[in-house]
Amino acid sequence: MSDLSFDNIYSEYSRLVYWAAYRVVAQKEAAEDITQQVFERAYLNMDKLSELADAQLKSWLYRVATNLALDSVRKGKHELLSDEPVGAEIADTDPLPEAELIKKQRQEAVQRAIQQLDETSRTIIMLHYFSEMTVNEIAAQTGISQGTIKSRLVRARNIIKELLTAEADGNEEI
Amino acid sequence: MKKYDHIRPVTDNTAAEPAPVPPGGYTGVGPLPEDAEIDCILKLTADELTAEVDFAGIRERALKSAKAAKAKRGKLRRAVSYGLFAAASVFFGFALFTVLGKIHTAPHGNVDVLNTQPADTDEGIFRGMTPGTDPNFVRRTTVGTVSEEEAEEIVNSVSELLPDALPNSMTTLVDQGSSRVCASGVDDEGTEVSYVCSIENSSPIALAVGQVGAMTDGEDTTYYWQVADGQFISMHFIGFEVKDADSMFESIAKRITEGEAPAETTAPAETADSAN
Incomplete structure (x- = not known):
């Protein structure tokens, strides 16, 4: 990704990350927490992420978001409300x-x-x-x-x- | 792409203008028009719900948390580095000490070190070490051996193992039954000093035959010398300066290995039998 910075990544992919997390945890606050965690990791790994192509970066963010969301549900940090409508x-x-x-x-x-x-x-x-x-x-x-x-x-x-x-x-x- | 351009503004519902009609014309109320485009309705709903998420707040929290984690990681990394450096220093220091010790006690490097010390040295065989601060303040050096007959003679004449340079004021006790001679008193400067020499069959310092091991804390200096297999001469100098203890040990070692008779001494001012 050319001209890669944390702000670029955030503005480009925060929506993807949020809804990827929301799809699993089905809670607004939980999805926000996970989005925060994903971009915290992104910030700490900027040197590695800057070497990734757009598709790889998107894939990394999606996988981290999904895994953190699944972990969160497994640990019971955020109760999975599968019957609750989105939003x-x-x-x-x-x-x-x-x-x-x-x-x-x-x-x-x-x-x-x-x-x-x-x-x-x-x-x-x-x-x-x-x-x-x-x-x-x-x-x-x-x-x-x-x-x-x-x-x-x-x-x-x-x-x-x-x-x-x-x-x-x-x-x-x- | 503009910053947060996916975060579309939520409709200002307080305004007098009606809410925008989504593509396809369906508002969620009333019958769905035949030409309603579900695709557009889904996009609109997704955009509206996304606009309600506080992405700016999430970004701020993520940055704050990441910077704190980075600082913590830096501290941890520095602590580990210092730990490794300290461990490496201890290891290499120990290795260096061991190597120097091996060189010192090697057959070609240790020939009577006591006799090769510079005359003006203040530290004798403890040169380069710090009394009282180094827990391994032990030096080994090879002095020499005696024959079995000579060893037996030493055991029987331990009372003769008095250094020539002991202060005249010292009182000497010869423990006839235990192969031990003691002397105590004060030196010329009024310092209480003692000397104990005995024949032992073991040593707290691992030694080869002919080797002497010496240790000191700066005030008390002890020598163990394996003069023959299983025969150790122990000399304990209490209150003497290391250089003086070293010198007195050297004189006795020289006397034993060279078979010299003890010099005429006035040191034992008084001889008593402990059996009394």
Whole structure:
């Protein structure tokens, strides 16, 4: 990676790291803790990381984030809440302006739909949309073939669309 | 790529303007339009949730923690380096001491070291060592051997093993039954001094036949000399300066190895029998 500095790495990959950790721990604070730990290690290993190509660096960060998250869950530091929708803990009980309420409802509807996907499809959706990884990168990290990833993405999107439509229809009936 | 450009601003919900309508037109409320693009809705949701993460705070905490860890690592590294240096110093110091000792006691390097000391040396065979500070303050040197007959004669005439240079004021005790002679008193400067010489069948210092081992703490100086196999002459000088003890030992060693008769001495001012 040319012109590599800690700030460059952080601005480029902090989102990937955060959501990679979140995918495992499913808690905002826990994911933030792990993101902090990953970049602490990155800072301490800058001399080695500066020799890596972009793809290798991204892969290193993803692996460290995932491993730390899995360790954290194993040690019980952060309880794994697999049934909790993405971002559910940020919901707030204060009255919200209408626009914000609509946004929150949409976010929660999308998160619930994602939670209803099977494990593989959920992982692929999280890595693709939240960690912003390409199909190639997901294939490299998960070992799933690119063809499978593409077909899973199409199928997952269709399922989410169906779930959102059904939820919207339900809301309308109420 | 701009700094944090993936962290898109959260919509200002207090503003009067309506919330932006996501691509595909779906807001999460009401029926999903036929042309709603789930792909865009997912991207929008991911961006919004990402914008709620305090990435700047995480960065600050990571940097602070990393710098603290780096400082700690540096301290640890320095401590290990110092430890290794100290260990290496001790090891090489010990090795050097051992090598010097071997050279000193080697057959070609130790021929009667006592007799080869410079006349003006103040330290005798302890030259280069620090009395009272070096726990291994022991020197070995080869003085010589005597025949079995001579060894037996020494055992029987231990009362003669009095240095010529003992102060005149010292009282001498000859322990007739235990092959030991003692002398005690004060020297010319009023310092209490003692001398004990005995014949032993072992030594606290590992010695070869003919070899003498000497140790001192700067005030007390002891010599063990294996004059014959299993026959050790022990001489203990208490309160004497090392150079004086060295000189007195040398005189006795010379007398024994060269068969010289003891010089006429006035040292034993009084002789008593301990049996009395």
